[in-house]
Every structure is written in structure tokens, then in C-alpha cells.
Amino acid sequence: MKTVLFVCVHNSGRSQMAEALFNHLVKGRAKAYSAGTKPKEKLNPEAVKAMGEIGIDISSNKPKMLTPEMVQQAERVITMGCGVESGAACPAGFLITDDWGLEDPQGKTLEGVRKIRDEIEKRVLKLIKEISV
Numbered sequence: 001m002k003t004v005l006f007v008c009v010h011n012s013g014r015s016q017m018a019e020a021l022f023n024h025l026v027k028g029r030a031k032a033y034s035a036g037t038k039p040k041e042k043l044n045p046e047a048v049k050a051m052g053e054i055g056i057d058i059s060s061n062k063p064k065m066l067t068p069e070m071v072q073q074a075e076r077v078i079t080m081g082c083g084v085e086s087g088a089a090c091p092a093g094f095l096i097t098d099d100w101g102l103e104d105p106q107g108k109t110l111e112g113v114r115k116i117r118d119e120i121e122k123r124v125l126k127l128i129k130e131i132s133v
Contacts, residue, residue, distance in 0.1 A: 011036025039063035
């Protein structure tokens with residue numbers, strides 16, 4: 001089974017939304033995971049709301065620490081916005097990744113998070129086609 005790993009610094013917004021969208025859209029034909037280099041304690045509440053609006057419940061998800069094993073098991077690793085981050089804990093410095101350059105939803109209004117969610121969905125759909133799932 002093909003596996004994709006979505007990585008961002010906090011694993012509380014972008015990568016969680018990408019993981020959930022990917023898994024929802026592929027319906028078991030592949031599997032996505034997500035993790036962060038400095039995970040937060042809990043998910044961004046606006047990300048939870050934005051996903052709930054499209055029928056995907058991520059409220060019970062927890063941010064996870066990125067491990068070498070996660071990277072080794074993934075066929076594709078996607079970072080969510082290393083060009084946007086301050087770079088302090090960006091995983092792109094030590095991983096071979098595709099970076100999607102997405103804004104961090106932290107501190108954004110629900111409307112701002114919706115825009116990020118919708119952009120993630122477009123990119124996930126394109127990724128699914130690219131990897132032939």
C-alpha cells in the first residue's frame with residue numbers, strides 16, 4: 001500500500017488537514033500519516049472546525065512527533081510550508097521532500113483556515129493522481 005507522510009512544524013493544522021483529506025479521498029487505497037518537528041499539545045481549533053464543515057472529523061486527532069521510522073516507511077514526504085516558516089524547525093533541511101509552501105493556520109480566522117484547507121484539498125487531489133491511487 002502506498003504511504004504518504006505530511007509534515008509541518010506543529011502538526012496541529014496543515015499536516016493534520018492534509019492527512020485527513022488524503023485518507024478520506026482515497027478510501028483505503030493508500031494511507032497518509034502526519035507529524036511535526038515541534039508538535040503542539042492539541043490541534044488548532046479552527047482547523048478542526050474547517051474540516052468538520054466538509055464532513056471530516058479530526059477532533060480526536062493528536063499532534064505527533066516526527067520519527068525516522070515514519071520517514072523510512074513513507075513513499076512520499078510532503079512538507080507543508082517550509083518557505084513560509086521561520087525555519088527554526090523546518091524538516092525540509094534534513095529530509096527529501098516536496099514542499100507545498102502553505103501558510104500556517106495558527107492565529108488565522110476560520111475564513112483564513114478555510115482557504116488553506118481548500119488549497120490543501122486541491123493539492124491532495126493532484127497528489128492522488130500523481131501517485132496513481
